[in-house]
Each structure stands twice: as C-alpha cells, then as structure tokens.
Amino acid sequence: MKKRSLLVLTVVCISALIAFGQSNRKKATPEPTPSEPTWDAVFEEVKWVKGPSLGELGTTAQVQVPPGYLFAGADDTRTIMVANQNLVSGQELGFVAPAGESWFAVFEFSPVGYVKDDDKNSLDADAMLEEMKKRSVESNKERARRGWATMTFIGWETPPRYDEITNNLEWALRAESEGQPVVNYNTRLLGRGGVMEVTLVTDPALLAETLPKFKTMLSGFDFVQGQKYAEFRPGDKMAAYGLTGLIVGGGTAALVKSGAFKWIWKALVAAVVGVGALLKKIFSREKTA
Numbered sequence: 001m002k003k004r005s006l007l008v009l010t011v012v013c014i015s016a017l018i019a020f021g022q023s024n025r026k027k028a029t030p031e032p033t034p035s036e037p038t039w040d041a042v043f044e045e046v047k048w049v050k051g052p053s054l055g056e057l058g059t060t061a062q063v064q065v066p067p068g069y070l071f072a073g074a075d076d077t078r079t080i081m082v083a084n085q086n087l088v089s090g091q092e093l094g095f096v097a098p099a100g101e102s103w104f105a106v107f108e109f110s111p112v113g114y115v116k117d118d119d120k121n122s123l124d125a126d127a128m129l130e131e132m133k134k135r136s137v138e139s140n141k142e143r144a145r146r147g148w149a150t151m152t153f154i155g156w157e158t159p160p161r162y163d164e165i166t167n168n169l170e171w172a173l174r175a176e177s178e179g180q181p182v183v184n185y186n187t188r189l190l191g192r193g194g195v196m197e198v199t200l201v202t203d204p205a206l207l208a209e210t211l212p213k214f215k216t217m218l219s220g221f222d223f224v225q226g227q228k229y230a231e232f233r234p235g236d237k238m239a240a241y242g243l244t245g246l247i248v249g250g251g252t253a254a255l256v257k258s259g260a261f262k263w264i265w266k267a268l269v270a271a272v273v274g275v276g277a278l279l280k281k282i283f284s285r286e287k288t289a
Contacts, residue, residue: 046076057093057107060227061189061196064220069098077106085148087139091197096217103202103210105217111194113237114229117162119244125159131248132173149178157183157207160247167229169243174204183207187218188246190229192236195246196221 049055049072051065058074065071072080077095078088089108097104133153140150157172169188174181185200185207198218202210223229239245 046072046079048072048076055094055096057196057221058109059224060109060191060193061093061107061221061223063094063096063107063217063222065096066098066217066220068100069096069217071096081106085143085146087142098213098217101210101213102206103200103214105214106199106201108197108199109194110197112239112241113194114192114232115190115195115239115246116242117164117167117190119242120162120164123160123162123244123247125156128160128244128248129153129156135249152176154181157204158185160243162243169246171247172207185211185214186247189221189223191223192227192229192231192233194239196223 048070049065051069051071052067053065053071055063055065055071056073057063063071072095074093077092078090080095081088081092091108091110092106093109094107095104096107136151136153143150152175154174154176157174158170160169160171162169167190169190170186172183172185174183176182181204183202183204185202187198187200189196189198198221200210200214
C-alpha cells in the first residue's frame with residue numbers, strides 16, 4: 001500500500017513539474033510582433049476629399065483640387081508619407097494626386113519668415129548640389145535606422161531658377177533608391193510669413209508629360225489674404241537665409257521623397273477603372289455625409 005501511495009505521489013509530482021515547465025516556456029516565449037498595417041488599411045483610413053473641392057492648407061493658404069483628383073489634409077499626409085517610407089518634417093499640410101496618373105504632390109509650409117530674393121542672380125547650382133549631398137547623409141542615417149532604403153542624389157534634372165513675377169523658385173533633383181530612379185520637382189512659393197514647399201514626385205521618364213498637369217493644378221494655389229509675398233510690411237519676421245539657403249534645405253537635412261511606385265498607382269488607377277473597393281467606400285462615404 002505504501003509503495004502504491006509513493007508511486008502515485010511521484011507521478012503527481014512529475015506531472016506538476018512538467019506542467020510548470022510548460023507554463024514557464026509559454027511565458028518565456030515572446031509575443032508575436034504585430035504586423036504593420038497594410039497600405040490598403042492605411043488608404044482606407046485616410047479622410048480623402050475628392051475634387052472639385054477646396055483643399056485647406058493650414059490657415060495660410062489653399063489649393064483648388066481639380067475634378068478627378070484626391071486631396072488629404074495635414075495629419076493624413078504624414079500618415080501617407082510614413083506608410084510610403086518617407087521621413088516627415090511635421091510641416092506637411094496637404095497631399096494631392098490625380099486618379100489614374102503616375103504622380104503626386106506634397107504641400108509643406110515652413111514659417112521661416114520673409115525670404116529676401118537678393119541672391120536671385122547669383123545662384124550657384126554646382127555648389128548647392130554638393131551641399132545637398134552632404135546634408136543627405138544625416139537623412140540616410142535615419143532611413144537606415146528605420147530599416148528603409150537609402151537615397152542617393154544623382155544630380156540636377158533642372159537647375160534652380162527663380163521667377164521674379166510669381167516669386168516662385170523651382171528646381172528638379174534626380175535621385176535613386178534601390179536601383180530605381182525618382183525625380184523630385186520642387187517649387188517654393190514665397191509668402192509674407194514663410195514658404196510653401198511643394199514637391200512633385202514622379203518617374204523621371206514621365207516628368208515631361210507630368211509637369212504641365214502639375215503646374216495646372218498648382219495654378220489653383222494661393223496664399224490667403226494678408227499672407228502674400230507682396231503684402232510684406234516693415235517689422236515682419238525675416239528669414240535667416242535667402243534663395244540659396246532655401247534650396248539646400250534652410251539648415252535642415254535634405255529630404256527626398258520616393259516610393260510612389262510601390263502602392264499609389266494601383267489605388268489611383270482603380271479610381272478611374274471603377275474597380276477600387278476602397279475608393280468606392282470613400283466615395284460612398286462622401287454621399288452618405
């Protein structure tokens with residue numbers, strides 16, 4: 001009897017030890033890392049506004065969103081950029097893209113003050129490019145830290161040029177990421193209290209046909225009353241740099257936007273062919289509202 005009781009007690013103890021060990025193993029096993037949200041999920045959460053409509057760019061400016069275009073506000077623009085593996089500045093105000101086209105534009109406002117254009121006739125494109133390459137080192141470190149592909153500056157697609165009539169500064173920069181070329185066409189719209197930075201992102205092969213459409217869209221941009229460049233008043237805040245500093249980054253690391261070709265074309269083309277379930281939800285949501 002004693003032997004039998006001892007055997008039973010031994011079995012019970014062993015079973016308890018096994019159960020305890022399994023319990024510990026379960027606790028020691030790390031929880032699976034939740035997967036990052038898919039672009040479809042991000043796209044659906046964005047509060048898209050379909051043109052024709054008025055896109056509010058903070059309290060400083062606005063842009064007319066043409067028919068067939070989509071607009072997203074400040075917070076959603078940052079969400080889109082991060083989902084597309086782009087560093088954000090925190091100054092993003094709007095995102096515009098046409099359905100069925102291979103490009104998009106991002107609006108950012110830098111409240112640096114009134115930028116004087118005294119150096120408009122002495123812009124040194126070569127020196128500026130070298131400086132931008134140096135500054136890109138820091139942004140590439142941040143990209144690498146996040147596990148994103150780095151960007152390599154190739155050169156000017158279009159050297160900087162300034163329009164004294166519109167007070168617009170323009171240039172196009174060619175870069176490369178993971179062996180894929182990308183062009184950022186930059187437009188800086190000078191205002192009374194700062195600069196609206198508009199970046200067109202497109203495939204280099206499509207730049208020639210895209211640029212007229214982009215400029216047509218941009219013609220619907222305007223600073224609100226009291227914020228225009230011509231409305232400068234003595235005593236207004238002055239920027240610490242001129243046009244050259246504006247091009248090379250104004251003291252910040254140069255950010256090159258890319259990745260457009262990973263997801264956006266599929267979503268925007270879907271709006272045209274009428275098979276995009278996500279866009280259908282967006283448009284039906286508008287009708288319901």
